[in-house]
Amino acid sequence: xxxxxxxxxxxxxxxxxxxxxxxxxxxxxxxxxxxxxxAIDICDPxxxxxxxxxxxxxxxxxxxxxxxxxxxxxxPARGEVRLRVVNDTEMADAHQRYAGVKGTTDVLTxxxxxxxxxxxxxxxxxxxxxxxQRQAGQRGHDAPAELLLxxxxxxxxxxxxxxRDEAAFRRxxxxxxxxxxxxxxxxxxxLDSTERHDGTQQTPNQxxxxxxx
Numbered sequence: 001x002x003x004x005x006x007x008x009x010x011x012x013x014x015x016x017x018x019x020x021x022x023x024x025x026x027x028x029x030x031x032x033x034x035x036x037x038x039a040i041d042i043c044d045p046x047x048x049x050x051x052x053x054x055x056x057x058x059x060x061x062x063x064x065x066x067x068x069x070x071x072x073x074x075x076p077a078r079g080e081v082r083l084r085v086v087n088d089t090e091m092a093d094a095h096q097r098y099a100g101v102k103g104t105t106d107v108l109t110x111x112x113x114x115x116x117x118x119x120x121x122x123x124x125x126x127x128x129x130x131x132x133q134r135q136a137g138q139r140g141h142d143a144p145a146e147l148l149l150x151x152x153x154x155x156x157x158x159x160x161x162x163x164r165d166e167a168a169f170r171r172x173x174x175x176x177x178x179x180x181x182x183x184x185x186x187x188x189x190x191l192d193s194t195e196r197h198d199g200t201q202q203t204p205n206q207x208x209x210x211x212x213x
Contacts, residue, residue, distance in 0.1 A: 040058040040062055041083065043084045044084075045085075061155070064179045064182075067183060070119075072159045072161075075117070075119035079113065079120045080123075082125070083154075088128065091128040098110075105128065106131045106132070107126065107128070107153055108126040109154040121159070123155065125150075132144075145186075176189050
């Protein structure tokens with residue numbers, strides 16, 4: 001994952017509009033999964049994922065979100081999660097535009113919820129396929145699994161988790177792996193074996209508050 005340290009959260013007056021289009025020869029509606037109470041839309045304009053991979057990503061994220069909301073708020077998950085699968089060029093552009101940081105990153109999250117109701121999600125997120133490919137090779141799984149980790153990380157930020165200091169970092173990423181395992185999936189972050197390229201621990205973390213344009 002991108003070795004960006006523990007940056008301050010970027011500010012954004014608006015979130016990006018995420019086009020509702022899947023892309024590729026196997027196009028299907030972008031709404032790939034609707035777990036009870038939560039609609040998960042995945043836009044993949046460069047067709048990095050096949051239609052079955054998008055569907056599986058949405059289904060797996062839905063399973064982990066149900067457990068995450070119950071654990072965090074005691075309430076069932078509800079709302080909408082909109083994901084855009086991008087490559088390095090688009091991610092670097094968004095990273096600079098919305099966070100003021102040069103270069104690509106793994107996930108950029110826009111929390112649009114008012115937090116009036118526990119467990120209610122309303123978020124847009126960029127998740128970077130190129131970065132997922134690089135990190136998946138080091139972690140021993142595939143890029144779609146790494147993208148699941150990024151998407152879950154974005155959702156947990158919007159449920160109030162943070163990773164700005166070491167203790168919070170460890171709690172959040174341990175919770176990611178616990179939720180994945182509770183949903184019958186393998187732990188992906190594996191906190192005890194994860195390091196940044198500079199020897200410090202890695203974290204996917206860019207979150208902005210804003211309203212959809």
